[in-house]
Amino acid sequence: xxxxxxxxxxxxxxxxxxxxxxxxxxxxxxxxxxxxxxxxxxxxxxxxxxxxxxxxxxxxxxxxxxxxxxxxxxxxxxxxxxxxxxxxxxxxxxxxxxxxxxxxxxxxxxxxxxxxxxxxxxxxxxxxxxxxxxxxxxxxxxxxxxxxxxxxxxxxxxxxxxxxxxxxxxxxxxxxxxxxxxxxxxxxxxxxxxxxxxxxxxxxxxxxxxxxxxxxxxxxxxxxxxxxxxxxxxxxxxxxxxxxxxxxxxxxxxxxxxxxxxxxxxxxxxxxxxxxxxxxxxxxxxxxxxxxxxxxxxxxxxxxxxxxx
Amino acid sequence: xxxxxxxxxxxxxxxxxxxxxxxxxxxxxxxxxxxxxxxxxxxxxxxxxxxxxxxxxxxxxxxxxxxxxxxxxxxxxxxxxxxxxxxxxxxxxxxxxxxxxxxxxxxxxxxxxxxxxxxxxxxxxxxxxxxxxxxxxxxxxxxxxxxxxxxxxxxxxxxxxxxxxxxxxxxxxxxxxxxxxxxxxxxxxxxxxxxxxxxxxxxxxxxxxxxxxxxxxxxxxxxxxxxxxxxxxxxxxxxxxxxxxxxxxxxxxxxxxxxxxxxxxxxxxxxxxxxxxxxxxxxxxxxxxxxxxxxxxxxxxxxxxxxxx
DNA sequence: CAAAACAGTTGACAAAGGCAACTTTCTATT
DNA sequence: AATAGAAAGTTGCCTTTGTCAACTGTTTTG
Numbered sequence: 001x002x003x004x005x006x007x008x009x010x011x012x013x014x015x016x017x018x019x020x021x022x023x024x025x026x027x028x029x030x031x032x033x034x035x036x037x038x039x040x041x042x043x044x045x046x047x048x049x050x051x052x053x054x055x056x057x058x059x060x061x062x063x064x065x066x067x068x069x070x071x072x073x074x075x076x077x078x079x080x081x082x083x084x085x086x087x088x089x090x091x092x093x094x095x096x097x098x099x100x101x102x103x104x105x106x107x108x109x110x111x112x113x114x115x116x117x118x119x120x121x122x123x124x125x126x127x128x129x130x131x132x133x134x135x136x137x138x139x140x141x142x143x144x145x146x147x148x149x150x151x152x153x154x155x156x157x158x159x160x161x162x163x164x165x166x167x168x169x170x171x172x173x174x175x176x177x178x179x180x181x182x183x184x185x186x187x188x189x190x191x192x193x194x195x196x197x198x199x200x201x202x203x204x205x206x207x208x209x210x211x212x213x214x215x216x217x218x219x220x221x222x223x224x225x226x227x228x229x230x231x232x233x234x235x236x237x238x239x240x241x242x243x244x245x246x247x248x249x250x251x252x253x254x255x256x257x258x259x260x261x262x263x264x265x266x267x268x269x270x271x272x273x274x275x276x277x278x279x280x281x282x283x284x285x286x287x288x289x290x291x292x293x294x295x296x297x298x299x300x301x302x303x304x305x306x307x308x309x
Numbered sequence: 310x311x312x313x314x315x316x317x318x319x320x321x322x323x324x325x326x327x328x329x330x331x332x333x334x335x336x337x338x339x340x341x342x343x344x345x346x347x348x349x350x351x352x353x354x355x356x357x358x359x360x361x362x363x364x365x366x367x368x369x370x371x372x373x374x375x376x377x378x379x380x381x382x383x384x385x386x387x388x389x390x391x392x393x394x395x396x397x398x399x400x401x402x403x404x405x406x407x408x409x410x411x412x413x414x415x416x417x418x419x420x421x422x423x424x425x426x427x428x429x430x431x432x433x434x435x436x437x438x439x440x441x442x443x444x445x446x447x448x449x450x451x452x453x454x455x456x457x458x459x460x461x462x463x464x465x466x467x468x469x470x471x472x473x474x475x476x477x478x479x480x481x482x483x484x485x486x487x488x489x490x491x492x493x494x495x496x497x498x499x500x501x502x503x504x505x506x507x508x509x510x511x512x513x514x515x516x517x518x519x520x521x522x523x524x525x526x527x528x529x530x531x532x533x534x535x536x537x538x539x540x541x542x543x544x545x546x547x548x549x550x551x552x553x554x555x556x557x558x559x560x561x562x563x564x565x566x567x568x569x570x571x572x573x574x575x576x577x578x579x580x581x582x583x584x585x586x587x588x589x590x591x592x593x594x595x596x597x598x599x600x601x602x603x604x605x606x607x608x609x610x611x612x613x614x615x616x617x618x
Numbered sequence: 619c620a621a622a623a624c625a626g627t628t629g630a631c632a633a634a635g636g637c638a639a640c641t642t643t644c645t646a647t648t
Numbered sequence: 649a650a651t652a653g654a655a656a657g658t659t660g661c662c663t664t665t666g667t668c669a670a671c672t673g674t675t676t677t678g
Contacts, residue, residue, distance in 0.1 A: 011440055012428045018447040019338060020356065022331050023349075025454055027374055029328060039634070040332075047329065058656060065336055070635055072658055094643045094656040119321045122457040131320055134453040138327040140446035144439050145334055148431040158645090348665070367625060379666055381627055403625040403674045467676085623676070634665070644655075 032118050036111060041066065043111055045074050049084060049098055050108050053167060056095045062213040083107055091160050147243040150211060154252050157206040157218075164215045165206075166192050169235055173296075176238075177272065180297035187295075192233065195222055203229075205256050209236060209249050216240055219253045221265075229257045231267035234276065241275065250283055254309070262309050271301040280305045341427050345420060350375065352420055354383050358393060358407055359417050362476060365404045371522040392416055400469050456552040459520060463561050466515040466527075473524045474515075475501050478544055482605075485547075486581065490606035501542065504531055512538075514565050518545060518558050525549055528562045530574075538566045540576035543585065550584065559592055563618075571618050580610040589614045 030040050038046070041064075048060055061071050075098065078084045083104035086096040100108060123131055157165070166189055173179040173188075195206070200223065209217030217236035221229050231253060236246045257265055269276055271290070289304035339349050347355070350373075357369055370380050384407065387393045392413035395405040409417060432440055466474070475498055482488040482497075504513065509532065518526030526545035530538050540562060545555045566574050578585055580599065590596075598613035 008429075008432065008440070009425070011432065011444055012425050014444055015428050015432075015447065016424055018451055019335060020353070021451050021454075023335055023353070024372075024374065025458060026328060026332055026335070028458060041634075044329070044332070056656080063333075065333065067636060068657070069637075069659075072656095073635095076658085089656095092644070092656075094641095096657085115325055116318070116321050119324050120317075122454075123317065123320065123324075125457045126453055130453050130456070131317070133449055135320055135323055137446035137449035137453075138324065140442055141450060142327055142330050144435055144443040144446075145330075145431075147439070148434045149334060149337060160644095350665075365625075376667060377626070378628075378668080381625095382666095385627090398625095401625075401675070405626085469675095619678100621677085623674100625674080626672085628669105628671080630668090630670105632665100632667075634663100636663080637661085638659100639661105640657105640659080642656085642658105644653105646653085647651085648649100 029115075029118060032114055033111070036114070038107075038111070041070070042074055042077070045071070046078070046083070046100075046104070046108055046111070049078075050100055050105070053171065054097045054099070054163065056089065056097060058095070059214050060098075065212075078104070091163060143242055146239065150240065150243070150245070151213070152245055152248070153210040153213075154207050154249060155210060157208050161206075161208050161215055161218075162192065162196065165208075165218050165233060168215075168237075169218075169233065172235060172238075177270065177296075177300070178298040181295060184296040195220060195232075198222075203260055205253075206233070207249065207252055207256075209240075209245060211237065211240055211245075217245065217249060219249050221253055221256055221260075223262075224266075227263040229260075229262040229265040231265055234267070246275070246279060250279055254283065258309055264306065264308055266304060266306040269303055269305065271303055277303075277305075283307070338424075338427060341423055342420070345423070347416075347420070350379075351383055351386070354380070355387070355392070355409075355413070355417055355420070358387075359409055359414070362480065363406045363408070363472065365398065365406060367404070368523050369407075374521075387413070400472060452551055455548065459549065459552065459554070460522070461549075461554055461557070462519040462522075463516050463558060464519060466517050470515075470517050470524055470527075471501065471505065474517075474527050474542060477524075477546075478527075478542065481544060481547075486579065486605075486609070487607040488605040490604060493605040496604075504529060504541075507531075512569055514562075515542070516558065516561055516565075518549075518554060520546065520549055520554075526554065526558060528558050530562055530565055530569075532571075533575075536572040538569075538571040538574040540574055543576070555584070555588060559588055563592065567618055573615065573617055575613060575615040578612055578614065580612055586612075586614075592616070 033040055033043055036043070044064055045060055045066075048063060049055055052059065052063075057068070057071050057075055060066070060075075061068055064071075075084065075086075079086060081103075082101055084098050085101050086098050089095040089097050126134065169188060170185055173184070195204070198204075199206075203223035203226070204221060206218065206220040208215050209219075211217075217240065218233050219231065220233040222232060224230050234249070234253075236249065240246075254265070265285075266288075267280070267285070269280070270293075271277070285305040285307040287303055288306045290301055293300050293302045342349055342352055345352070353373055354369055354375075357372060358364055361368065361372075366377070366380050366384055369375070369384075370377055373380075384393070384395075388395060390412075391410055393407050394410050395407050398404040398406050435443065478497060479494055482493070504515070507513075508515075512532035512535070513530060515527065515529040517524050518528075520526075526549065527542050528540065529542045531541060533539050543558070543562075545558065549555075563574070574594075575597075576589070576594070578589070579602075580586070594614040594616040596612055597615045599610055602609050602611045
């Protein structure tokens with residue numbers, strides 16, 4: 001039913017019903033933190049610290065949408081309780097990098113255990129088929145609500161993004177592609193640093209994808225010669241995949257190339273990067289070359305894709 | 310992946326990820342209440358009052374899982390602000406029935422408008438297909454999580470349940486079946502009251518389905534003669550349908566009949582009650598009679614279903 | 619009929635968190 | 649190179665939100 005203003009009021013009502021429902025569910029689950037001495041907000045911060053390597057307070061504020069003052073106090077409490085350690089950021093002496101101490105990890109795992117147990121108890125009431133459907137549906141809800149609520153921005157890189165671009169890419173390639181060799185790590189780091197040294201704003205660019213004010217993806221264009229651009233360091237955070245932001249990033253990079261009068265663009269990828277490959281193909285790239293490579297810690301087929309502009 | 314204890318740790322992790330995600334989403338949406346002068350909890354209470362006819366404070370505490378003291382204060386505030394009126398319950402002079410005043414309704418609609426607008430804005434970013442998938446998935450998540458978390462109890466009726474059984478059934482039949490005639494209303498009320506008058510614990514029973522400590526369904530058995538039971542007043546709250554509780558209620562009633570040595574059971578329903586019909590059929594009832602009835606405000610085909618015990 | 623359970627209220631108190639001013643550092647602009 | 653504006657983080661002040669336990673009066677139950 002659409003009402004006079006063309007609003008899909010039934011859909012809205014259903015979604016709001018779901019939100020009320022989930023408010024209850026979450027309220028129920030939170031109770032479990034009670035004996036721990038930490039609040040839901042604190043547990044969320046702890047969790048976020050544990051999953052974000054080298055995080056800073058602002059980053060935490062952005063992702064958890066919490067007040068800076070409040071965050072500052074939570075972090076102080078954590079430090080006093082020996083859960084985290086801080087060291088001044090190498091790139092910004094206003095900021096601190098936060099990491100869990102052994103004690104922090106212990107608490108983290110303890111809280112995790114509780115939460116896992118709690119969810120497990122719930123799952124006992126469902127059979128395998130129901131669990132599967134539940135999971136699939138949660139995935140779908142997450143995907144579309146991410147799409148609907150995501151605060152996405154694509155902007156030129158800042159000095160402070162570099163460590164993100166390097167560290168995050170190393171970590172993603174390690175967990176997703178099992179690239180573990182030192183050769184690979186050095187190759188990536190050197191590549192990025194070289195890009196910066198030789199950076200020419202008339203021909204090069206490095207774009208950062210921002211999600212809720214935090215970096216969440218990247219792409220760079222470097223010049224091989226005046227007519228030939230290389231497309232590099234392209235990645236998007238897993239949670240943002242499948243909602244079209246990777247495509248936007250690619251488009252931005254291509255439009256930069258056109259603006260800079262490149263005639264030709266190429267990139268190297270590995271054959272297992274299915275989603276990236278299909279994006280390249282859709283954008284008009286064609287596969288022109290491929291060879292085996294055993295230097296990255298796992299054997300891969302590297303592919304060259306090219307496109308005329 | 311199952312770990313050494315047989316836990317489905319991946320599923321648990323995914324679900325917890327979804328919970329963290331939704332905590333963020335809800336946090337985002339709550340911000341919208343800010344200017345209203347009412348908190349999220351207050352808004353939830355207001356919403357619950359508006360949707361529950363004749364609700365009491367405990368009921369609200371049960372469904373929203375809030376503290377009694379806190380609830381008491383919220384209700385006082387609402388009354389002081391002219392949003393609700395209270396009158397002593399007819400059946401329990403400790404309790405009050407709460408209803409929205411015109412002013413309460415006004416605020417309620419205002420808050421609704423805001424929330425609707427907010428959701429509508431989100432939906433702009435999705436196409437029709439995505440909206441549909443989102444909705445379907447939310448339905449599924451809700452269904453299975455209801456099943457997994459529901460606190461279900463089936464117990465004999467108490468005096469205080471009677472008004473629920475009558476009012477709720479009238480209201481459900483009106484919205485779902487368009488039974489609107491006074492004849493119908495009187496028929497139902499009289500029927501229930503007569504059941505109580507003639508109630509014989511050796512042959513009759515009335516079972517209440519409880520969901521989170523509130524009544525959420527019913528079934529009654531009355532004796533036609535020593536060998537013949539009639540199955541009546543069978544209904545389950547919409548939000549609890551499809552998760553097997555209706556079936557449990559039916560089973561409880563049948564096992565009561567067996568215990569009381571009935572030889573035969575029958576019931577009347579209307580042909581449009583698809584889900585109930587299929588439950589009856591699965592439980593071994595057979596359709597033995599049917600006729601048209603125009604007395605309930607809408608023409609229906611009434612059906613008699615019977616079963617030997 | 620007594621004991622236990624229950625609906626609701628109240629006081630005392632703690633936790634949660636918003637807001638704004640302030641310091642120091644960084645970035646952009648001229 | 650100078651400077652203004654923005655940003656990271658801290659702190660004080662304050663309100664709101666929520667918990668807990670004791671208390672009154674009523675209902676239910678054995």
